[in-house]
Amino acid sequence: GDSVTQMEGPVTLSEEAFLTINCTYTATGYPSLFWYVQYPGEGLQLLLKATKADDKGSNKGFEATYRKETTSFHLEKGSVQVSDSAVYFCALLTGANSKLTFGKGITLSVRP
Amino acid sequence: DTGVSQDPRHKITKRGQNVTFRCDPISEHNRLYWYRQTLGQGPEFLTYFQNEAQLEKSRLLSDRFSAERPKGSFSTLEIQRTEQGDSAMYLCASSLTSGKPDTQYFGPGTRLTVL
Numbered sequence: 001g002d003s004v005t006q007m008e009g010p011v012t013l014s015e016e017a018f019l020t021i022n023c024t025y026t027a028t029g030y031p032s033l034f035w036y037v038q039y040p041g042e043g044l045q046l047l048l049k050a051t052k053a054d055d056k057g058s059n060k061g062f063e064a065t066y067r068k069e070t071t072s073f074h075l076e077k078g079s080v081q082v083s084d085s086a087v088y089f090c091a092l093l094t095g096a097n098s099k100l101t102f103g104k105g106i107t108l109s110v111r112p
Numbered sequence: 113d114t115g116v117s118q119d120p121r122h123k124i125t126k127r128g129q130n131v132t133f134r135c136d137p138i139s140e141h142n143r144l145y146w147y148r149q150t151l152g153q154g155p156e157f158l159t160y161f162q163n164e165a166q167l168e169k170s171r172l173l174s175d176r177f178s179a180e181r182p183k184g185s186f187s188t189l190e191i192q193r194t195e196q197g198d199s200a201m202y203l204c205a206s207s208l209t210s211g212k213p214d215t216q217y218f219g220p221g222t223r224l225t226v227l
């Protein structure tokens with residue numbers, strides 16, 4: 001079945017550091033890939049998405065490229081801010097069904 | 113605010129009681145989803161509706177769980193005879209089918225604690 005694997009957390013960075021959060025997937029067919037973010041006390045928010053191989057999703061300085069050859073969708077940001085502290089979830093959606101399959105999530109803490 | 117709303121935000125109940133949660137999707141969205149999230153895990157799919165029709169149910173959804181979307185707008189999720197293992201965050205999401213992969217928009221969730 002479909003699955004998403006995220007790197008183990010938590011991750012703690014200093015402000016302005018470079019961020020990479022790894023995400024790999026297993027899926028039947030050709031999934032769409034998503035990153036969702038959950039800020040403290042809030043619901044899940046869509047951060048970015050990519051719907052086909054080599055697409056790059058971007059938003060708020062975050063980027064992720066859909067790599068079919070490595071079945072990966074790693075999230076990157078060049079310079080993190082304290083306000084980026086949150087839990088980040090990688091997810092996939094296949095055409096065969098409508099349910100999102102999520103990774104376990106990773107907590108990012110950015111210190112001033 | 114025209115996002116997905118859920119009510120209540122928190123629910124504490126005793127084991128064996130029934131609980132019901134409500135979700136109001138974004139108004140023009142025809143699909144509505146329920147997920148469950150336990151501590152330290154990502155959300156897990158429970159069920160989804162397209163308009164009034166419940167099109168898929170997860171094996172996670174035991175017979176004690178029932179969901180409805182009677183008029184194709186809001187939805188309710190009922191848990192009968194709650195168990196401590198039902199304690200979780202229950203998330204609702206909605207989307208609009210457009211011929212492209214749907215983007216699901218989530219509500220703030222209902223946190224259930226079963227004592």
